[in-house]
Amino acid sequence: MLTKSIGEELLVKELTQGSQKAFQSIFTRYYPKVRGFVYGIVKSMQDAEDITQEIFSKVWVNRGMFADVKDFGAYLFILSRNTTFNFLESQQIRIERLSEKPFKEETDDSPDEDLIAKDLQLLIDMVVETMPPQRKLIYQLSREVGLSNPEIAENYN
Numbered sequence: 001m002l003t004k005s006i007g008e009e010l011l012v013k014e015l016t017q018g019s020q021k022a023f024q025s026i027f028t029r030y031y032p033k034v035r036g037f038v039y040g041i042v043k044s045m046q047d048a049e050d051i052t053q054e055i056f057s058k059v060w061v062n063r064g065m066f067a068d069v070k071d072f073g074a075y076l077f078i079l080s081r082n083t084t085f086n087f088l089e090s091q092q093i094r095i096e097r098l099s100e101k102p103f104k105e106e107t108d109d110s111p112d113e114d115l116i117a118k119d120l121q122l123l124i125d126m127v128v129e130t131m132p133p134q135r136k137l138i139y140q141l142s143r144e145v146g147l148s149n150p151e152i153a154e155n156y157n
Helices: 008-016 020-042 045-061 063-068 072-107 111-129 133-145 149-155
Strands: none
Touching (some): 008 063, 020 045, 020 072, 133 149
């Protein structure tokens, strides 16, 4: 992905010494390549831009550690890969938490909300008991068993 150029060693050395100009040169040189690589994994230009910004932030913050790096391009590729995979993993964790959230909210109800919910369920049960048999069956299959309307129509005509 990234190739070593003639002035790369000098730029990296200056970067490790805190040169903003060296960082700007490295950023200009590698940003399009890194963003393209990240985009190839995440398939979202906005996420690729954000991740690439994070990668270069890490380069600046940890610039001192590059003194021992022999191939900056290879190191940047590995940093890009790891940062992108960490992003994807965090997205997956967020998705899993979002899918769990409604279940959590049920357990966080206050005693008043629990009482209202029980009263409402009692009222619903009383209304269902007064329904004609066919309507009662359809309601129970839909709400209690979880069948969709087409499933109920197909199986219970």
